[in-house]
Amino acid sequence: MTTLNINQIHLVGRLGKDPEIKWFDSGKVLAKITLAVKRPSNTDKTPNWFDLELWGKTAEIASEYTSKGSLIAIEGELKFDEWLDKDTNQQRSKPVVKVNRLELLASSNNMDSQSDTTDDEDDF
Incomplete structure (x- = not known):
């Protein structure tokens, strides 16, 4: 019997704050x-x-067209960020959704535009 592994998440919700953007060299x-x-x-x-x-x-689209309160739909996959806690010296982790598809549904400014984007970037 073959085991099928699926890691796919679909969510609809509102942004809790403006996107944090980081550009790499x-x-x-x-x-x-x-x-x-x-x-x-x-x-x-x-x-x-x-x-x-x-x-x-x-x-880039999220940075330009969303802000705190924007309503979006996403499709993505779950991953875990891991790090060593500097204070306790213990291994820590947290779940993060890597977004593969973004749909802009509405914004806090009642923006009526919609965007359907995909991105294949894996790492920096």
Whole structure:
């Protein structure tokens, strides 16, 4: 029996803050975004928060056309960032969604434009 491994995430939510953009000497660009997603089953109305990572043209579009409060849809894959905590000297990790596809649904400024982008950047 063959095991099928699928790592695919679809989310719709609003940006918690403006995208953080980083340009690398290689010319590649990275955008980091936090996304608030409400779940119908969540009775206390507290959103779930997701850290998103966007690369290349997708990052540029997010930087130019989104801001805190923008409504977006994304398709991506889950990865884990790992680091050594400087204070405790313990290994730490957190889940991050690497966005492969971004759709602009609305913005906090009621922007009516839509964009459907994909990006194949893996690393810097």
